[in-house]
Amino acid sequence: MEPSQRTPTTLVELLQLTAEASGQKPAxxxxxxxxGRRVLSWRQIYDLAGRFAAVLKTKSIGRGHLVVTTLSxxxxxxxxxxxxxxxxxxxxxxQCQLADGSDLLHILSKSRASSIVLxxxxxxxxxxxxxxxxxxxxxxxxxSEDFPHLKHVLFARRVPNNADxxxxxxxxxxxxxxxxxxxxxxxxxxxxxxxxxxxxKLVVYGHKN
Numbered sequence: 605m606e607p608s609q610r611t612p613t614t615l616v617e618l619l620q621l622t623a624e625a626s627g628q629k630p631a632x633x634x635x636x637x638x639x640g641r642r643v644l645s646w647r648q649i650y651d652l653a654g655r656f657a658a659v660l661k662t663k664s665i666g667r668g669h670l671v672v673t674t675l676s677x678x679x680x681x682x683x684x685x686x687x688x689x690x691x692x693x694x695x696x697x698x699q700c701q702l703a704d705g706s707d708l709l710h711i712l713s714k715s716r717a718s719s720i721v722l723x724x725x726x727x728x729x730x731x732x733x734x735x736x737x738x739x740x741x742x743x744x745x746x747x748s749e750d751f752p753h754l755k756h757v758l759f760a761r762r763v764p765n766n767a768d769x770x771x772x773x774x775x776x777x778x779x780x781x782x783x784x785x786x787x788x789x790x791x792x793x794x795x796x797x798x799x800x801x802x803x804x805k806l807v808v809y810g811h812k813n
Contacts, residue, residue, distance in 0.1 A: 613787075613788045613811070613812070614786045614787065614788055614790070614792075614811035615689055615792060615811055616689050616690055616783065616784070616786045616811070617786075619646075619649070619650055619653070619686055619689070619690075620650060620783070622646045622650075623646045623647045623649070623650035623651075626645075626646040626647075627645065627646065627647050628645045628646075628647055629645060629646060630643050630644070630645055631644055631645055631646045631648075631649055631682075632644045632649075632679070632682055634678065634679055642679050644679055644682060644683075649682060649683060649686055650686070651781070652683045652687070652772065652775045652776070653683050653686035653687040653689070653690050654687070654690050654781040654782055654783055655687075655775045655778045655779075655780065655781055656683060656684065656686075656687025656688075656690075656691075656775055657687045657688075657690035657691035657692075657781075657782040657783065657784070658778070658780035658781055658782035659687075659758075659775075659778070659780075660687065660688070660691040660693065660719075660782075661691060661782050663719070663743075663744075663755075663756055665691060665693055665718065665719055665756065666691050666692040666693055666784055667692035667693065667784060667786075667790060668692075668693075669692075669693040669694070669717075669718045669719065670693065670694055670695075670696050670715050670716070670717040670718060670719075670791075670794065671688050671693050671694070671695055671696065671717060671718070671719045671720070671721060671758075672695075672696045672697075672698040672708075672711060672712060672715065672717045672719070672720040672721070673685060673688070673695050673696070673697065673698055673720075673721045674698035674699075674700055674708065674720065674721065674722045674723075674729070674730040675721060675722070675723060675760055676723075678762075679772060680723075680760050680762060680771050680772060683771075683772060683775065684721050684760060684771075689786070689792065690782065690783045690784060691782065691784055692784030692785075692786055692790065693719075694790075694791040694792055694793055694794060695793050695794070696711060696715045696717055696793070696794040696796075696806070697711075697793075697794070697795055697796045698711055698712075698720065698722075698730065699711065699796055699804060700729065700730045700733065703728075704733070705730065705732070705733025705734075706803075707803060707804065708730055708733055708734070709733065709737075709750075710803045710804075711796065711804065711806070712734075712751050712754065713750075713751065714806055715794060715806060716753045717753070717754065718753055718754065718755050718756065719754070719755065719756040719757070719758060720734070720754065720756070720757055720758070721758045721759075721760050722734070722757065722758075722759065722760065723759070723760055723761055723762070724759050724761065725761055725762075731757075734757070737749075737750045737751065738750075738751070738754065738757065740757065744756050744757045744758055744759065759771075786811060787811070788810065788811045788812035789810060789811070789812060790810060790811055791808065791809075791810055792809050792810050792811045792813065793809050794806050794807065794808055794809070795807045795809060
C-alpha cells in the first residue's frame with residue numbers, strides 16, 4: 605500500500621508516514637539567543653529517534669516503561685520524545701521549576717518512572733537535585749532508596765565540538781535503528797497540569813487519544 609493510502613493509528617505510524625511523505629521538508633526550526641539556527645527535517649527526526657529507541661532497547665526500556673524527560677524545548681527534546689515513542693515506552697513531562705527541585709521529585713515519585721533524561725550541564729538543573737538522591741553506576745544505571753523504581757539516568761548534552769559527548773552528534777554516528785510494534789491502546793505520554801494546587805497532576809494519554 606502506498607504511504608498516502610495508509611491511515612496511521614499511532615503517533616509512531618504517523619511519524620513514519622510523514623518521514624516517508626515529507627522527507628527533507630523542515631519539521632522544526634530552532635533559533636537561539638546567539639543567532640544560531642538548527643533545522644530538523646521529518647526524515648532526520650525519524651532516523652535519529654529510531655537510533656535513540658535502539659539505545660533505549662539496549663537498556664531494556666520499552667513497552668510498559670515510563671521515561672521522564674526534563675529537556676528544554678530544543679532539537680534534543682524533539683528527538684528524545686519521538687525516540688521514547690518509537691521504543692514503545694511513554695514519556696512523562698519532567699517539570700523542574702521550583703528552587704529545591706521538589707516538583708521534579710514529586711513527578712518521579714508519582715509516576716514511578718524507570719528512567720529519566722536530563723542535561724547534566726544545566727546550572728541548578730534536574731541533575732543537581734537528583735544526584736543527591738541516587739547512586740550512579742556504569743552506563744547511567746542508578747540505584748536509589750528514595751526512588752527504587754528508577755533504574756536509568758540518560759544524559760543528553762549539547763557539545764557541538766565533541767560528537768561522542770553531544771547527544772545528537774552521538775546518535776548521528778550510530779547505525780542501529782529500532783521501532784516497536786506500538787498499538788493504539790498503548791500508553792503514549794503522561795502530561796503535567798499547570799500545578800495551581802502546588803504540584804502538577806499527571807494526565808495519561810494513549811496513542812488512540
